[in-house]
Amino acid sequence: MASKVIHAYFNDDDILMQAVKKVKAAKHHIEEVYCPFPVHGLDKAMGLAPTRIAITSFMYGCLGLTVAIVMMNYIMIEDWPQDIGGKPSFSYIENMPAFVPIMFEMTVFFAAHLMVITFYLRSRLWPFKKAENPDVRTTDDHFVMEIEVHGDEKGLMTLLQESGAVEINKVEK
Known part of the structure; x- marks a missing residue:
């Protein structure tokens, strides 16, 4: 069974950080965040475990x-x-x-x-592995937050729009 995810696009890393904090505060699970460069503090904001x-x-x-x-x-x-x-x-x-x-x-x-x-x-990075980024813009100037939809889809989309997303797409994964 395919699951529905929402891709929220951001064009600024500071806005992305604030959006991640708001989405986590609203008790939504962020699957992944795709960035063109490392964003300091994003791992802590997402609640990821420290590396070993x-x-x-x-x-x-x-x-x-x-x-x-x-x-x-x-x-x-x-x-x-x-x-x-x-x-x-x-x-x-x-x-x-x-x-x-x-x-x-x-x-x-x-x-x-x-x-x-x-x-x-x-990291499952072996030779000839196909890239997993959902949009080529994530390698240039956009940030994508991938959130799995559970329950209130409209509320989540409204929250993302208020958080500063420049584009929001629903995708079957």
Whole structure:
């Protein structure tokens, strides 16, 4: 069964923010807001949960650090110990100051690359994916608020007009 949604078009981000607050205060659920650029505070105004990507980044960094330590211990101490610059490789802890740059780089490498992959998978952005924006103007100069219709459709449309929408369309989704 197809659901009906209302697309309210705005041409100013400040008006959009005020409209989002009014629609949320009227207890309507905003499905999505399409913007040509990031609008500061829109996620809080919509009531979205905070992102957890920083936690995953920390875990990926710890994984990179672990891989670096295990790799350097195996390569430089156990597998093929070498006397470099008069410093014998008897233990990992004695040579750790020389390994700090490698540990840092591997931590950053793992955190950055795995975080990007996680972001793309979580956002369902894969190669050759078709764009989901409802109107091409959302990539240029318009903002679209998508609200699912439940109950008082006329009241919602009146609220959106009073909030400063320049165009309102009903769409079957």
